[in-house]
Amino acid sequence: NAGVTQTPKFxxxxxxxxxxxxxxxxxxxxxxxxxxxxxxxxLRLIYYSASEGTTDKGEVPNGYNVSxxxxxxxxxxxxxxxxxxxxxxxxxxxxxxETQYFGPGTRLLVL
Amino acid sequence: QKExxxxxxxxxxxxGAIASLNCTYSxxxxxxxxxxxxxxxxxxxxxxxxxxNGDKEDGRFTAxxxxxxQYVSLLIRDSQPSDxxxxxxxxxxxxxxxxxxxxxxxxTKLSVKP
Numbered sequence: 001n002a003g004v005t006q007t008p009k010f011x012x013x014x015x016x017x018x019x020x021x022x023x024x025x026x027x028x029x030x031x032x033x034x035x036x037x038x039x040x041x042x043l044r045l046i047y048y049s050a051s052e053g054t055t056d057k058g059e060v061p062n063g064y065n066v067s068x069x070x071x072x073x074x075x076x077x078x079x080x081x082x083x084x085x086x087x088x089x090x091x092x093x094x095x096x097x098e099t100q101y102f103g104p105g106t107r108l109l110v111l
Numbered sequence: 112q113k114e115x116x117x118x119x120x121x122x123x124x125x126x127g128a129i130a131s132l133n134c135t136y137s138x139x140x141x142x143x144x145x146x147x148x149x150x151x152x153x154x155x156x157x158x159x160x161x162x163x164n165g166d167k168e169d170g171r172f173t174a175x176x177x178x179x180x181q182y183v184s185l186l187i188r189d190s191q192p193s194d195x196x197x198x199x200x201x202x203x204x205x206x207x208x209x210x211x212x213x214x215x216x217x218x219t220k221l222s223v224k225p
Contacts, residue, residue, distance in 0.1 A: 043155070
């Protein structure tokens with residue numbers, strides 16, 4: 001039972017490049033989330049998926065898109081990366097929109 | 112604007128002392144409250160949840176909730192150096208478009224000195 005897994009662990013991008021962050025959970029959770037964490041800003045919700053087939057914007061969705069591929073997988077895409085998107089990205093999952101379990105994170109640097 | 116406020120610290124306590132971490136929230140309708148621990152460079156880990164007014168104890172950890180004052184706290188008894196981490200308070204948000212999603216405070220950094 002791996003819990004929540006994320007790939008890649010680290011990534012360096014140039015401004016304007018695109019990439020997709022992958023997240024998968026094996027806990028049969030309905031809800032999945034993408035957060036970013038910046039120094040002094042705490043965890044901020046980017047997008048979430050309350051159930052398979054649905055996605056909704058969180059607090060900071062601009063510059064990102066998501067796909068809930070199936071119940072297990074929830075990906076986050078940066079179409080044209082900007083230095084302001086340098087951050088640590090966490091995926092989380094939960095049975096309901098409360099007790100959330102986090103993945104190990106992806107550290108992204110945009111130059 | 113829904114908010115969860117925490118003192119950023121650092122809060123420094125000697126080994127064996129009680130560490131007291133505090134959190135206030137703005138959404139009066141919130142029903143669920145959580146404390147997460149985050150070690151440097153790691154992901155947040157759930158350590159306590161509380162839903163009713165009063166105290167909830169789990170080992171060395173006690174969560175306290177006062178909905179009237181919109182205040183939740185975490186007490187760590189017999190603090191150990193291994194408790195040194197950032198503690199995040201999270202509250203479910205019902206106002207605005209939160210739809211029950213968690214709102215996180217910015218965290219309090221705790222340092223336990225041997």
